[in-house]
Amino acid sequence: MRESLKASWNHRHRLGQTREDAERGVFNPHHSNLPLTLHGPLDLDALDRAWHAMQRRHPVLLSAFDTDAGLWHVGAAEPQDVLRLPSGADAEADLAAVRGAVEEPFDLEHGPVARLVVLPRSAQETYFALVTEHLVSDGWSLNVLIRDLAALYGQEIGAPVPPLPPIQISFQEFVRRQNAEVASEGGRSALARLAARLDGIGAIPAMPVKGFSRATGIRYERNGEFVRRLPRQLCRDLAAAGRPLHLTGLNLMHAALHQALFRLSDRPAVATTLSTANRELPGLTHTAGWFASKTVLASEPGRYPAAPEYLRHFRERVLVTLDDSHLPWPALIDLMDPQAVGRQATVPYVTFNARPIAMRRSVGEIEIPGVRTSPLKVSVGWHDASIATFWDEDEDGVTVAVMHKTDWYAAADVLALWDTVETQLHQWAEELRP
Incomplete structure (x- = not known):
């Protein structure tokens, strides 16, 4: 019908x-x-x-x-x-x-x-x-x-x-509810509070790092990409280091990305977009749709030079950010920068997109009766972020894919960002060892 x-x-x-x-x-x-x-x-x-x-x-x-x-x-x-x-x-x-x-x-x-x-x-x-x-x-x-x-x-x-x-x-019902919430007085107030918290950062947070070309009219389809692997022992060490701070290993990886952005941007506050699943309602378990969205996570590494202090600060920012994750990201863009709705981003923002092992386990193996399945490598499309990071966790570590706009960044500049992230992770794994 x-x-x-x-x-x-x-x-x-x-x-x-x-x-x-x-x-x-x-x-x-x-x-x-x-x-x-x-x-x-x-x-x-x-x-x-x-x-x-x-x-x-x-x-x-x-x-x-x-x-x-x-x-x-x-x-x-x-x-x-x-x-x-x-x-x-x-x-x-x-x-x-x-x-x-x-x-x-x-x-x-x-x-x-x-x-x-x-x-x-x-x-x-x-x-x-x-x-x-x-x-x-x-x-x-x-x-x-x-x-x-x-x-x-x-x-x-x-x-x-x-x-x-x-x-x-x-x-359809989810979209009706979401549209109604955004249009309601409570939804408008929630968006206004979120916009106030992101004042000076933006709904699409500009995050240029060392090497940014500042080119205009860039070709968004021109992308570079590389893949790195964080081994199991490092991931285990990070999980153990984060546990007393109530942070997961992936949380520490996101925090390390913030630290690297801080060091390579000379900005007191840094921000990334964080992908969220938006499937908290049990009734959505068997529903197909576009529920995933983004929210903006900002932190201030310069105010907290000691690792435990910064990571506690980062955890607080994660919790506050997730509290507002039900609000659709484009609605926030419409409030803070209405000309940017329906347009490719003209500012260089950075993403953190994670697939935790819990999601992998909840899905389980793909079982089609009578056949056995294996992955087939077919990847298409491109992200609108200037630097997009994808973190896929499994039992043996984390695979990280990094895409970047080649009109904005040379490969060496993005590799330098990754090296800074990886150095920070090894430092925390050693420094915060229980």
Whole structure:
């Protein structure tokens, strides 16, 4: 059933950015995607039926958007078939074909905004990618969707799978509640308090560090990237060091990023955006949608030269910041810098995006009946931050991916920032050893 409602704050901001990019002749595939290699026989007809059933279960996948009117139309499109790609000359060609299908733009005006891609390489191996427009799905939602698809596929092939639980709170209902809260007197007061706390910092916190080019008219799609690994022993030492201060290892990593920004920016107060899941409501457990948002975390390393004092200060700032994380970031931008809503950021801000091990464990292994899965490396799209950091925690350490705008920073400048972070982490692991 088609349902129309006012777009969310996240929707409005992202749709504006998409239109701005299109005017420059650029497309950023702002897609959430889960690429896998499936090992074992796959019934493609059964998968197609399961995919149709999942699109009906999650009608947000059949959405369309009216950017000019700021409207979101849920269930506007008909369910689509699985996209089956032919195998090419070799694995590299097949991977390129999958990447192309993942990157392909969605028709936002008419929908749908999701696709399921398969490329059978043999009777025992299939490249697979579940792709959604971020407007209706975030990283956590991909876990919901793949679990549902696996269960529906199991039903189609007669595997013993439990029935799917009901969806208690829809993404549409969440957006209605959020829009109403922001428009209410209490919501406006909360945003005003948050804006006052960030006075002088901003909703999009400018954080230029050594080497910043100050170039204007930068090409946001021009990115550099590198990946680093923090080993298990260092992560264990940091967890132990943070425990008496009621901080996790990831908290210390975020604090070390703040320290590095302080040292390389000569600013008394530093700030990053912090990604939040916004899934505190139990009724959202089985719901797919774009719940993730950002909030601004500021600290003052210069006021607290001793590590324990600074880290207690940082913890207090984390708690205060998370208290306001239910407020959509674009609503804060609209209050503090309305011209920036729906635009790519013109100031160099820095992000901290973490995937703690608790999230990994809550998801568990991906279990599609009759096949075994392994990761397939397909990464698309780019972040609008000048320096975006992604921290993925597992049992053996933390993998850190760092992206940066090459028009603003040379690779050596961003590597210097990382080296400062890593040096700080080793120092704290030694200095704060219990």
